[in-house]
Amino acid sequence: MDKLVTVLICLPFLMALLPAVIKHDRIRGYAVYLCGFVIAALAVFTAGLWYARGGEVLTFDLPFTEIFDKAILAGDVFLMFLIIYLSVKHRKTVISLLSVIQTCLVIWTELFGPEAVNAHHIRIDWLTFIMILIIGIIGVAIGIYAVGYMRGYHIHHKEFADRSNFFLSMIFVFYGAMFGLVFSMNLIWLYFFWEITSVCSFLLIGYTRTEEAVNNSFGALWMNLLGGLGIAVAITYAVYAEHTVNLYDVIDFGKEAGLLIPVGMLAFAALTKSAQFPFSGWLLGAMAAPTPSSALLHSATMVKAGVYLLIRLAIAMNGNYVGQMVYLCGGFTFLVASCLAISQSDGKKVLAYSTISNLGLIVACAGAGYQETIWAAVFLVIFHAVSKSMLFQCVGAIENTTGSRDIEDMEGLAVRYPKLAFILMVGIAGMFLAPFGMLISKWAALKAFVDAPSALMVLFIVFGSATTMFYWTKWFAKILGIHESRGKDVTQRNEYVSMYFHAIFLILLCVGFPFLSKYVIEPLMNDMYGSASPVISEGNIAIMVIMICAIFVVPSVNYLLTRNRKDKTVMVYMGGANTGDNKRFVDSQGDSKELQISNWYMTNWFGEDKLFRPAVAIGALILLIFLCVIVGGAVHA
């Protein structure tokens, strides 16, 4: 097992060299497929092996741990110099300060701090198991999609230098860092991998090197470095006050002895990474990059690192100030981000806000730290990873095909590009429609917060659900509709492979979710809480599964029933002023004019200029107040 894990962490880093050195486009593509396949197979094999061995919590060390320790220290210093170099180069020297402080803090603590007890470095449990599978399967699928996408991207965007090789190798670095992050139980290791994801995302966002991209990438960098600083402080505190660098010791101390500072600092770091208000800006800025990187950041990796850590910390957050900070932040973000999504017409922007909003719900669930909410949170992580990755890929493919990712231009997509429309519809349905995954989780979360009891969170959730429903519904409704022409689909085959794979995977997950709950999530609850009980009763689960089937079967049956109906086609009603078809009418000059139908965006109510700044302010206020309370409480004690 230990060798397997070593390979899983190190191999992606080595593989990252391949796309960087292979110059030939096609060969590079095959190399990426092969490497991706190997990583996915390895991840699935590791997870499967662990599962087959009974799913016990394993802690162990990698071979040559000493060397790894040294390498990680060197890596920290390397990352620091990289950040300093890049920020000086782009005249943003201030940002490098953050990096210098935290790196020095960590190194000082490690070299000169008191001896810390650390049993092992690596741990595998159920949460790790789920995360490996998400990274290995969803992450790799995005990598495969990226190969074709980047080809199309550079055909469309001649103005940017083609750095696909760099892009692809960064994606592999990301895999390695994520694997490392979810395996590590040593905080210094975790910190190192955490920093790699920060720097990687920074490099990916800045891919196009336009001014916007560079600014956004530095926005992402400073916010994530701030989170890194949180971890650095947590490490220092843990070493000096608790004599440990082990994440699980910190959690235990937090839970039993009430030592909240490191837990609070780690939670703070996780909030920055999962883009909660006030740190939501960076994830929106990440839209400047090519789609695969958005898909990667939003679904399988980056933001999941934040919620992963929060779910880990959940048991130490139940019923204290840290928990309150986290779930208020999350609940607030859930509501505000879904309101903001209403005002957006750019498909990727809507997806970005919906990611933030969904992460808010996951964060809120983790922060509450009850058994039911963790159940909901883990479900959300899984479903969100699959559906969001699929949606991003689909919007990317639509953009490459139609030249626009604006929702208004997706009118009648079901007629023009039925295959893309089908994928988009499955993805959107997965995000909000009744029997699908996200709603199940929302249901569990609602129930948990009513039990908690937390009236404020209940209100956040019910209002957030209503606004969520609105922005998805209007997008969904746009896709159907009449359109005269059928367009030429330029989506590459590998993109479709990845997207269909996601669609089928999502449907399987929905139908198989009782099994998922019973065989994966319940053992996970058992790990964390020592007991497990189904959150949604078996009767209700059965009804949900029936509903899922109904939602596919009923329209299909109805289609068959109505297929042979002898009806006469008429034009739509436009007060009798149509000029021959459904799209044109007689205007006031007596000429034929095209009818434009647009969705509602309610910008006077939910516009970015109305809501964004106040939301950042309120989010910052929540964080500041609670951080003061946490630190103050610790000092007082």
Place this chain on the structure above:
Amino acid sequence: MKNIHKSPWLLHYDGSSCNGCDIEVLACTTPVYDVERFGVVNTGNPMHADIFLITGGINSQNEDVVKQIYEQMPGPKVVVAVGTCACTGGIFKECYNIKGGVDTVIPVDIYVPGCAARPESIIDGVVKAVALFQEKHDKKKRKERAAKS
């Protein structure tokens, strides 16, 4: 269906008129005359309508509109021309832009005379239209039955 005549839904279109008949049609829905007691609903939508009630004559501008709305009504359907203008073109008949009565563009079933047509006579016309509506439906059913056997 025996009772199809119990639910006649109207679509009212005002062509080229002085609006006198238009006002009288609306008067029919007021408490004094209350056509709704016959199940009549004054719907604004051809897709839902059974009886097409037209006041005013046809000019070159509304010709297409009337034709189109008539097309958009599902059968069986009845057309009622209310008022002299709708019946023949009336006082505007000789105007340069007037084509004449409604029957110059679509087939008219019931003619209700008057300038302006009184609410009583409009209701009378509607009641006749309702009977015709039932009759058209029955005829269609009979034809279908005959075709089957």
Place this chain on the structure above:
Amino acid sequence: MLNEFGIRVICMALYIVAAPLLGGLLDGLDRKISARMQGRKGPSILQPFYDVAKLTQKQLLSVNRFQLLMVMSYLFFVIMSGVLFFGGFDMLLCFFSLSTAEMFLILASTSTHSPFSTIGTHREMAQMMAYEPMILLTAVGFYLAAGTFQVSDIIEGTTPIILYAPGFFAGFVFVLSIKLRKSPFDLSTTHHAHQEVVKGVTTEMVGVEYALTTVTEWYENIFLFGVIGLFFVTANPLSFIGAIAAVLVVFFLEILIDNTSARVKWQMMLKMAWGVTIVTGGLNLFILELIKR
């Protein structure tokens, strides 16, 4: 002696058969009472049935063939919500199923690219956004008062829910006028003759499609009135009489509001609905949680 399963099945079957009849009758009563309020004689109480019967006899015209199948799916999911409710299942599940059903109505009307039905659809979505929080809160209210989401367990209680949840009740009655498409909130489509967007979401529905939509509304109304009744029902059989009386009072109230108010803009609707939700539902929620603690 019937076992529990048998009773459930009978209730569900009864709903499927009786709901359209009852819903149609209520609709007819509504039109009659409205007419009387306006000083008219009004149509027969059976008028809605004549209308639906006629609609099924009309010629089949269609703008988009998607529409009929979407309307049929709409009907199916509304019936499903009602069946789950009267079968005594989870309240939240009923409401989730109901919102899925709404989704199909929206797809049915936007599939046409018609200006009027599209505006109607957007208003319908705004309406959904306005009432959805209160609807979910109502389920939460039942849960807090009765300790369960299961309808079959809620009716076993000894005290009527209304005593714990008057705020939820008030809020639910308020959003009920949106759900029942009553003025001042009949933005997306209306039961009255004319509207500035013709017939809103139902503009392009012809004949049998419109008939199905109407029947679906009847099913939905009975389900919603069932929720109103649930506030009053206890294990005591006599409470059913009280529940029916309460439903009739609410029904009359809705007609009165319908006939005495003018249609508002969506902004106003959203403000009012959310305001009422926070004030009545939110306060009641806080108080109940304090009591529980």
